[in-house]
């Protein structure tokens with residue numbers, strides 16, 4: 001038998017992602033957004049399992065995707081090179097030129113909803129109300145438009161329009177941990193949770209009859225549960241909660257009156273089915289660790305997009321009690337065993353709070369005894385069991401990775417998530433330091449030999465740890481991290497600004513804290529080699545955040561490398577950029593790779 005060489009680790013970077021999908025009403029076609037060509041586009045397959053054909057050529061990821069109920073056209077949302085100014089286009093399901101249906105430069109458009117006859121498009125937009133958004137009803141054949149909802153007090157998004165278009169569900173977003181859902185029935189506005197001053201979220205709601213709404217909320221609870229609101233009697237009822245699990249989305253099967261409920265349990269997801277008429281609740285075994293999307297076709301057939309830490313994202317169809325894989329996204333030449341699955345570990349933080357983390361240990365044959373601390377982005381987000389090609393690339397090159405879900409992360413209840421608010425550089429920083437001390441105590445890392453790397457809030461945390469605890473590290477990598485919380489607060493998208501006080505802090509009232517929590521306060525102590533990566537079009541953490549820290553460190557004569565990606569936003573949407581940058585990151589790390597690193 002021929003002996004083949006081991007796969008080149010560079011191949012790890014070539015993995016393909018599927019980030020969204022939709023199934024036609026007759027289930028004969030399936031459209032999905034993938035970077036199979038290196039850049040994201042929409043592709044389609046005629047089911048079952050035919051050869052994929054390409055529908056778009058704009059090389060942009062799709063942010064919204066919905067079929068007209070009769071399958072005559074598709075509505076898709078695209079921005080340009082990461083600017084997050086999403087515009088809506090209509091496409092014929094089998095390809096051809098796209099038609100702009102909602103297009104105004106420098107505006108942000110959200111949440112498109114088609115009327116059941118496919119004649120009208122409802123959507124929320126920043127165009128006349130950049131802070132709070134308005135919602136419009138656009139007549140697709142004539143272009144005539146009416147304003148149906150004027151946002152005020154909090155960013156206001158449409159969520160659903162009833163079949164007869166007399167009832168609208170919409171929500172007001174005040175912060176990631178404070179939101180409300182309303183139903184507008186005729187002229188009446190109905191709040192779907194009992195009135196209270198206490199902050200809570202309502203993250204999802206669906207109309208299951210003209211008078212019945214099911215919702216996901218953590219009203220008077222730590223973890224989100226399923227509740228029901230009766231629009232006639234105005235009664236709110238808790239329906240189902242599961243200890244230590246937070247429900248996330250609801251997908252309604254109208255044909256069979258079943259609600260599918262996705263839930264997060266720490267670093268994994270769960271899926272449940274709730275039969276509304278029988279009151280039956282069932283756990284559905286899923287073929288993956290994490291669910292990206294669940295969709296139900298008109299017939300009631302369930303489709304799921306999901307993946308795991310050693311499993312690329314794929315779409316599955318429910319047949320009987322089995323999941324049948326309908327895409328074959330795989331890493332040619334590699335098996336699951338070639339990848340590293342993380343261990344889920346917990347460690348006590350400075351104040352005794354238990355922190356969960358994903359610990360990716362480089363395989364013995366690769367291990368160089370190097371350790372990367374990876375604080376995740378968000379910060380109200382979490383490091384979970386998703387496939388991460390970059391992690392696998394570093395692991396194959398001998399670097400272990402420790403990714404803690406510090407306080408402020410999602411998946412551990414509302415109170416835990418709130419712990420980062422107005423405290424960006426307080427508890428979460430010390431949770432990261434406790435992670436390092438734990439690794440050092442266990443013999444996995446050596447003080448002064450650790451690399452810290454992160455993106456977004458993870459980039460911010462890398463900068464802050466560098467400034468305040470440089471003695472732990474030998475090199476620092478910051479990908480689009482805010483460097484100064486004052487300038488960050490003023491430069492985020494307009495529709496985020498009303499949430500900045502609750503989320504980050506107030507520039508005057510919290511002045512002292514914001515100085516303490518800003519990495520730019522600690523320039524003098526940032527003495528280790530640093531690599532900064534930034535997308536030129538990033539609207540969340542604008543380029544000036546990276547420019548200013550790079551300039552200040554250059555002035556001090558520090559060892560700093562700066563990479564700007566001209567055609568990217570907040571992260572990477574283009575494979576060639578991602579590969580080029582992470583090759584450079586590896587080169588940078590190899591330059592500082594220590595001969596003295598602790599091999600356990």
Ligand SMILES: CSCC[C@H](NC(C)=O)C(=O)N[C@@H](C)C(=O)N[C@@H](CO)C(=O)O
Nearest residue numbers: 175176377378379456457496499503540
């Ligand atoms: C507070 S305004 C909206 C914040 C936004 N929330 C939603 C629902 O989109 C949010 O949390 N975004 C983060 C994922 C994010 O982009 N964070 C950036 C900015 O800090 C990051 O650097 O991590």
